[in-house]
Amino acid sequence: MANTQRAIAPMLRLPTAPDEKPYLVGHRCPVCPATFIGENRVGCGKCAYIGDLPEVRLSDHGTLYVYSIVHQSAPGIPVPYVSAIVDLPEGVSVRCNLVDIEPDPQKIEFGMPVDMVTRKVRERTEKNAHGEEEIIDIIAFFFRPRQD
Amino acid sequence: MRDVYVVGVGMIKFGRYPDKDVSQMGAEAGVLALKDAGASIKDVELLVCGNLFQANAMNAQKILQQIGQTGIPALNVSNACATGSTAFREAYVGVASEMYDITMAVGVEQMGKMGLLGGGARSGGESVEGVLGSGLMPAVFGQAGVEHMRKHGTTAEHFAKISVKNHKHSVHNPLSQYQVEVSLDDVMNARMVAYPNTLYMCCPTGDGAAAAILMSEDRMKQFTSKPIKIATSVLTSDPYTDRDLTMPDVNTLTQNAAKAAYEKAGIGPQDLSLVELHDCFATAELLHYENLGLCAEGEAGRMIDEGRTELGGDIPVNVSGGLLSKGHPLGATGVANIYEIVTQLRGQGGARQVEGAKAGLAHVIGLGSACTIHILTA
Numbered sequence: 001m002a003n004t005q006r007a008i009a010p011m012l013r014l015p016t017a018p019d020e021k022p023y024l025v026g027h028r029c030p031v032c033p034a035t036f037i038g039e040n041r042v043g044c045g046k047c048a049y050i051g052d053l054p055e056v057r058l059s060d061h062g063t064l065y066v067y068s069i070v071h072q073s074a075p076g077i078p079v080p081y082v083s084a085i086v087d088l089p090e091g092v093s094v095r096c097n098l099v100d101i102e103p104d105p106q107k108i109e110f111g112m113p114v115d116m117v118t119r120k121v122r123e124r125t126e127k128n129a130h131g132e133e134e135i136i137d138i139i140a141f142f143f144r145p146r147q148d
Numbered sequence: 149m150r151d152v153y154v155v156g157v158g159m160i161k162f163g164r165y166p167d168k169d170v171s172q173m174g175a176e177a178g179v180l181a182l183k184d185a186g187a188s189i190k191d192v193e194l195l196v197c198g199n200l201f202q203a204n205a206m207n208a209q210k211i212l213q214q215i216g217q218t219g220i221p222a223l224n225v226s227n228a229c230a231t232g233s234t235a236f237r238e239a240y241v242g243v244a245s246e247m248y249d250i251t252m253a254v255g256v257e258q259m260g261k262m263g264l265l266g267g268g269a270r271s272g273g274e275s276v277e278g279v280l281g282s283g284l285m286p287a288v289f290g291q292a293g294v295e296h297m298r299k300h301g302t303t304a305e306h307f308a309k310i311s312v313k314n315h316k317h318s319v320h321n322p323l324s325q326y327q328v329e330v331s332l333d334d335v336m337n338a339r340m341v342a343y344p345n346t347l348y349m350c351c352p353t354g355d356g357a358a359a360a361i362l363m364s365e366d367r368m369k370q371f372t373s374k375p376i377k378i379a380t381s382v383l384t385s386d387p388y389t390d391r392d393l394t395m396p397d398v399n400t401l402t403q404n405a406a407k408a409a410y411e412k413a414g415i416g417p418q419d420l421s422l423v424e425l426h427d428c429f430a431t432a433e434l435l436h437y438e439n440l441g442l443c444a445e446g447e448a449g450r451m452i453d454e455g456r457t458e459l460g461g462d463i464p465v466n467v468s469g470g471l472l473s474k475g476h477p478l479g480a481t482g483v484a485n486i487y488e489i490v491t492q493l494r495g496q497g498g499a500r501q502v503e504g505a506k507a508g509l510a511h512v513i514g515l516g517s518a519c520t521i522h523i524l525t526a
Contacts, residue, residue, distance in 0.1 A: 008274045036393065046388040065391070066298055068290030069343035070282050074264065077278035083287045083342075085395045093394040095281035105343060110298045121279050140279045 008121065008140040011038040011094075022118045023060060024141065026092050027053035035092040060116040062088040062143070069103045086114055086143050100144040114143040152243040153368040153375040154524065156185025156361035157487045162325040162475035165355045166260065170202050171210030174256035177357035177480075178211055181252065185361040186371050189216035192361070193248040198235030198255040199479040200226045211254060226479070228514025229428065230383075231255065232358065233482025237520055239362050240381045249364045255483035256357035263353070266515065286342035286350055286429065288515065292398055293344050293431025299446070302434065304344040306449040308335040310430040311349045311472055313458050318469025320500035325354050325475030349430035349472070356477035358484040376490050379413035379507070379523040386517040398432065401519040402439035402511065409509070409521040410441070417441040420463060420523075421505035422492055424485040426513045427470040437465070440511060440521075459500060467492070467500045482520060485510035493526040 007014050007022075014022050028035045029044035035056060036045070043050035067084040084098040098114065101107060121140045128134045158180025160173060174197060182189060189212070197208035208222035227234040232255025239253035266285040277283060296302045312332050318324040330348050338346040368375050384405040389397045410416050417440060425440065427433035437448040442463055443456075451457060457465035468474050468488040471481060489508035491497055497505075510522045 008279060009276055034388070045393075066291050066294040066395070067343075068282070068287040068294060069340070070278070070284075070287050070290075071340040071342065072264065072286065073278055073282065073284065079278075080340075081278065083281035083291065085281075085291060085391060087391075091390070093391045095283075095394050097279060097281055138274060140276075 003123065003135045003137045005137045005139050008138050012118070012139070012141050014139055021060065022139070022141065024058040024094065024116070026056050026058050026090060028056045029053050035090050037092050037094055056090060058092065059089045061146070062086040062114055064098065064108070064110060064112045064114055065093060066110070067098060067108055069105070082108065084143065096141065096143050098144065099142045113146040115146050117142050117144055149244040150246060151365050152240050152378045153363050153365065154360050154378060154486065154490050155363045155368055155371050155375065156181040156183070156187060157359070157490045158184055159323055159358040159484055159487045160356060161323045162354050162356035162477055162480070162484070164260065165258070170199060170205065170256050170258050171207050171214060173258065173355065173357040174207055174211045174254045174359070175214040177256065177359040178215055178252060178254050181359035181361050187250065187361055190218055191250050192218070192252045193220055194239065194242045194251040195220060195222040196235040196238040196251065196253050197222070197224050198226070198231040198253070198482065199224065199257060200228065200231045201257065201259065201478070207256065208254070227518045228516045229426070229476070229478050230482060230512045230514030230518040230520050231479040233485065233510065233512040233520035233522065234383065234518065236360060236483055236486055236522065237381045237383055239360070240378055243362050243364050249367045251362045252359060253362065253483055254357065254359040255480040257477035257479040258355045259353040259477055260355065261353060265353070282342070285515070286345055288396060289429035289431050290342035290345050291395055292435060293429070296431070296435055296448070300449065302449045305332070305336065306452055307344050307349060307430045307434055308332055308346070309452045310427065310433045311335045313452070314427060314466050314470035314472040315348065317459055317467045317500060318473030320498060321469045321474060324469040324473050325352055326473045327469070345429050345431055351428050351471040351476040354475040354477050356475060356480040356484065358480050358487045360483055360486050374494060376493050377525050379415060379525045380409045380521070382409045382412065382521045384408070384519045396515050396517055398513055398515070398517065399435060399439050401517055402436060402513060405519045405521045406440045409523055413523045415507055415523055415525070420507050420509050422467060422489070422502045423463060423465045423509045423511065424468060424488050425465060425511040427466055427472050428476060430472065432513070433465065433470065436511060440509065459502065464502050467497065467502060482512045485512060486522060486524070489524045493524060
């Protein structure tokens with residue numbers, strides 16, 4: 001039996017049926033309408049509307065806004081890697097690792113189209129409701145250059 | 149609101165003091181500032197202490213326990229890297245509002261060799277640092293610099309020149325944590341931390357403290373004949389901008405603060421003799437040239453190329469050595485900036501003195517975000 005999968009962050013929704021794809025969620029202000037990535041909010045920071053911000057499904061593609069190449073990080077974090085800000089078509093941006101690209105400024109182009117992929121980044125063992133040990137796969141999202 | 153003056157400043161050399169505790173360092177800086185003002189702790193009616201990493205330790209009170217438990221109101225503030233400047237502003241508000249005549253601000257921090265700051269983000273128990281990009285400060289300010297490259301064609305070398313300049317300034321500041329000159333090659337070839345910031349383009353962690361004594365005009369006259377006036381004190385938070393929550397926008401709240409400060413003070417960037425600004429990373433300093441109106445948008449690269457912000461240039465920036473050399477013990481930084489401006493306006497800058505300094509601007513940013521600007525005049 002396959003391991004249970006768990007999203008690394010609530011903004012990532014994993015498939016619950018075989019024909020589904022993973023996606024990111026945001027919340028859109030019904031008034032202004034700014035979009036915020038991640039979980040629901042008390043109100044809108046842009047226009048100060050207070051109330052429910054309906055959930056929106058965000059696109060699995062966008063364009064690279066800016067990046068940094070991280071060469072020094074906390075212990076245990078593999079370097080170098082590209083930390084990137086990706087603009088999504090819904091008018092919201094997301095911070096992510098840019099993968100499948102050389103960590104070299106010469107190889108990274110501003111505005112390049114990028115697509116979301118999900119990968120298992122670690123696993124953890126937890127006891128389930130029956131007291132049995134269960135392995136959980138932690139799934140993260142990444143963006144990579146569009147492959148023609 | 150009435151006018152407020154800085155009558156005393158004190159600062160201990162930024163560095164590493166593993167054998168001292170936070171309140172001890174704060175008390176030492178406080179005593180230096182009192183001595184500089186010719187005042188006693190018994191004159192002080194309000195003490196504001198800025199400290200970030202031990203914000204729950206009641207350090208303002210602990211300082212009084214070492215230098216005089218006079219029973220005055222004592223309060224502790226934290227506001228990320230703008231902690232010290234926020235403490236200074238609270239002391240300013242105390243006098244400006246006419247609630248107190250004499251107040252004291254102390255900024256103090258003990259970081260030791262803390263390593264990279266920020267990030268450590270967890271989401272539902274899962275660490276996301278290095279998986280969902282980086283929230284650590286070097287990458288955050290790396291991205292802010294890369295945004296400037298994208299918009300204006302700025303190069304890694306432009307940013308590196310900031311580091312060369314501030315290190316050059318630091319050799320004349322005995323209170324600077326590092327007092328070492330570095331060449332452009334040294335900076336460019338140093339270990340990359342987060343592109344485009346190499347090691348010498350990142351401020352160090354460390355320990356330190358600085359303090360200031362603030363007074364109303366009436367009381368000031370009893371202590372000094374050479375007052376330094378606080379022409380304005382501004383604090384802003386980050387307004388909504390498109391990417392701010394994903395990629396902290398350090399620009400807009402600084403632009404807003406600068407606009408308000410110049411308007412309130414009736415002083416424009418062309419009137420400034422010097423600027424101490426928040427160069428936590430070399431990339432940040434370059435952005436703030438434009439944010440503070442020292443040059444037009446997109447012109448900051450040329451500004452550093454032309455040497456305009458060096459000591460001897462038309463608007464020297466960070467003659468203290470800046471955070472890059474002087475150090476950045478978070479809570480102390482904002483008050484240390486005031487220390488430098490006051491020292492310069494008094495003409496006590498020694499080999500780093502800006503000739504004829506009449507007006508100075510101190511700028512601090514705390515990520516999250518808070519921005520303070522104080523303009524002081526001789």
